Amino acid sequence: MALRRAGPFLAVAAVTAVLLTPICGLLHRCGCRTLWAGGESDCNVHLPQGPHCPWCEHRALGATAGALVLGGQAGVYALAKRRRGALVGAVAAIVVLPIASVAGGALAWLPTDYPHFLVRNARGRLGLPKGPIACLARTTSAASAACCPRR
Numbered sequence: 001m002a003l004r005r006a007g008p009f010l011a012v013a014a015v016t017a018v019l020l021t022p023i024c025g026l027l028h029r030c031g032c033r034t035l036w037a038g039g040e041s042d043c044n045v046h047l048p049q050g051p052h053c054p055w056c057e058h059r060a061l062g063a064t065a066g067a068l069v070l071g072g073q074a075g076v077y078a079l080a081k082r083r084r085g086a087l088v089g090a091v092a093a094i095v096v097l098p099i100a101s102v103a104g105g106a107l108a109w110l111p112t113d114y115p116h117f118l119v120r121n122a123r124g125r126l127g128l129p130k131g132p133i134a135c136l137a138r139t140t141s142a143a144s145a146a147c148c149p150r151r
Contacts, residue, residue, distance in 0.1 A: 008087060009089070018035060019034075024055045028114065031043045051136050065108035072104065073100055077092065113131055
């Protein structure tokens with residue numbers, strides 16, 4: 001019974017999980033692609049010099065962005081489900097994925113010094129100062145090597 005009630009949103013979460021890697025590539029212009037096209041293997045985090053994708057360089061930022069995206073979708077799902085049913089809620093949650101991705105991605109990008117977001121050199125074009133979380137200098141981090149091995 002619980003699986004039947006949670007099933008539509010679990011499907012939304014599965015679709016979102018599969019799409020977060022190419023969304024990372026679109027938002028950060030970093031080289032991340034769909035899982036079947038190599039995933040993070042071409043991400044700029046693997047280059048010896050920066051800038052490095054904030055989601056891949058700092059996994060906590062990627063996890064935070066993912067949680068914000070999924071949280072936004074859960075809110076939309078709950079509202080739509082209450083009014084129109086679970087199927088409409090699931091469709092609404094998928095439809096809101098691009099908006100939630102930009103919002104969650106922006107909130108995780110702003111505290112970094114990474115220059116690109118949606119467009120190259122977005123930080124400079126918008127006149128935004130660099131944040132305190134470094135993505136420009138290469139610090140060979142064990143976390144980055146462990147989570148994003150070069151394929």
